[in-house]
Amino acid sequence: MNFFENCFKLKQHNTTLKTEVLAGMTTFMTMAYIIVVNPGILSVTGMDFGALLTATCVASAIGCMCMAFFANYPFALAPGMGLNAYFAYTVCGQYGYGWEVALAAVFVEGLIFIFLSAVNVREAIFNAIPSNMKKATSVGIGMFIAFIGLQNAKIVVADSATCVAMGNVASPSVALALIGTILTMVLVVRNVKGALFYGILLTWVLGIICQLTGIYVVDIDAGMYSLIPSGIVSAPPSLAPIAMKLNFSGIPVLEFITIIFAFLFVDLFDTLGTLIGVSTKAGFLDENEKLPNIKGALFADAVATTGGALLGTSTVTTFVESASGVSDGGRTGMTAFTTAIFFLIALFFSPILTTIPSFATSPALIVVGLFMIQNVTEIDFSDFTEAFPAFITILMMIAAYSISEGLIFGVLSYVLLKVLTGKKSELNPVILIIAFFFLLKLVM
Template identity: 80%
Template sequence: MGFFEKCFKLKQNNTTMKTEILAGLTTFMTMAYILVVNPSILSTTGMDSGALLTATCIASALGTLCMAFFANYPFALAPGMGLNAYFAYTVCGQYGYGWEVALAAVFVEGLIFILLSAVNVREAIFNAIPTNMKKATSVGIGMFIAFIGLQNSGVIIADPVVCVALGEIKSVSVALSLIGIIITLVLVVKNVKGALFLGIIITWVLGIICQLTGIYVVDVEAGMYSLIPQGIISAPPSISPIAMKLSFEGIRILDFITVIFAFLFVDLFDTLGTLIGVSSKAGFIDKDGKLPRIKGALFADAVATTCGAALGTSTVTTFVESASGVSDGGRTGMTAFTTAMLFLVALLFSPILTTIPSFATTPALVVVGLFMVENIRDIDFSDYTEGFPAFMTILMMVIAYSISEGLVFGVISYVLLKLLSGRTKELNPVIVIIGILFFIKLISG
């Protein structure tokens, strides 16, 4: 106990070991899907799926431990969604590179991030983002993760005519996710400790009961997997088929630079967006709009990406689901430490942990979205040069399905409105440079 108090300063941060551990459990439960999804996506490149599970667990644990000890923040890291899809479907699929070359690109990206963090470039970008946009980022992320939760459970589905539509409400998984949301909210209203974590477990147990009674029917082709673990402990698959397999052979230099830039861009602004949003919710950002110990947090992200590539997985980044642990009271690196340990435990207990269905994590994601949207009342919408960029940041994060794209539209509109309104004195030189780079990125596709 003394070791953890000394490392994470629990009393100074007005938290307890119990609260931090519960928050870590909640964060892990909302992130556990990555143990299934990441190997599923990356294995389409020919990588060994068993080795990918092991690499995902180790890389996530390593990155999250770095966050715990470098920055003492309750943020967890894992291979990023979107970045893994770009790795598999664009770099390997569209460009035709082998996965070994794609890993090399991720490795180089990580090294560049370490350099940018060392010379405070990433910190300068964080500090340059206006206060109202920081608050808007928190709101946008809240909307975004609630949308992801509803989509994962089938409440919202893709539609060729209107892009998205309401799913089949009579579906068992959809009904269970909606019931789980109500149960979780009731627990929150009653101030039950670990409400989000309990909401996940209760929803999962209800699903198991439905399967045992025949209400929930297993149909793998339809995505209805068994909710009952088929074992308890299993030895982790070997990582040797993919670890340290980086290759620079057959690289077309211009394509390789494009690939690295794409990884850099998405990772940089997804990470900054997540740090801004979750930190705003947790109250970590100071009166000047700065995040104390941000350098340690950015270093953790950069080191995790570099080591993750060496282990054999795509870019490791700070996860927006960290907001679930923060909402459950997590305030220090003890939360991250707990989550990291659970990723290591998952190596042995994967039959249980990978059985957690997406409809069971939906309630936590939706309720966290509700918590984060509360920050909208602190945004100054009376000044349209501040309010419109904030509005665009929130809107585009959801409809473009990207945290970084939300920041792109928010920053560009902020810079243009300030310039055209003759209020150039309110512009930070860094935000102007970012706006120009964003505009070039936008028009170049």
């Protein structure tokens, strides 16, 4: 106990070891899907699925450990969704390059991020985001997380006519997700510590009962997988097929730079958006709307990306699901440390952990959306040059299904409105530079 207190300053942050461990477990449970989803996406490039599973767990554990000890923040890291799809379907699929070349691009991206973090460029960008947009980012991420939860549970589904529509509420998995959401909220209202974590477990147990009684019928083609683990322990697959396989040859320099820039851009603003949103919710920002020791958090992200590429996986980034652990009381690196331990445990207990269904983790994501949207009351709506950028940031994060796209539209509208309404004196040089690169990104 003294070791953890000395490392993470639990009393100073008004938290306890139990709270932090439960928060770390909650974070892990809400992002455990990445253990199988990331290998599933990257394996279409010809990479070994088993090796990818090991790389995903190890890279995530390294990233979480770095966050815990570099920054003492409760943020978890893992190979990012979207970035892995770009890796597999664009760089390797559309462009036709080998996965070894894509890994080389991710490795270089990580090195660039280490440099940018060292010279405070990423910190300057974070600090340049206006206060109202920081609050809006927190709200937008909350809505984005809740929407992901609704999708994962199939409460809302894709629709060709209206983009999204209601799912089949009579489906056992949808019904279980809805029941799980109410159960989780009951635990929250009753101030149960670790409410989100226990909500996940209760929903999963209900699912197992439904499977045993025939209400939930396994149908793999329909995405209805068995909720009962097929085993307990398994040996981790070897990393040998994909580790240290970077290839810097066989690609024109300009194309290689373009690929690196794409990885760099999405990772940079997804990470900054997540840090802004979750930090705002957790109350980590100081009186100047700055995040103390942000350099440690950014270094953790950069080092994890570089190490992940060497292990054989796509860009490792700060996960938006970290908000679930923060909402469960996580306030220090002990939360991230706990998440890291569970990623390592997952290497040996994957038959159990990969059985947790998405409808069991979805209620936690939906409830986190409720927690994070509360910051909307702190946004200044009296000045429309502040209100509209905040509004469009929230809207585009959901509509474009991207944290970084929300920030792009928010920053560009903020700068344009300030300039066109005679308030350009309120703009700082960094936000102007950011807006210029955002405009380039949209045009290109």
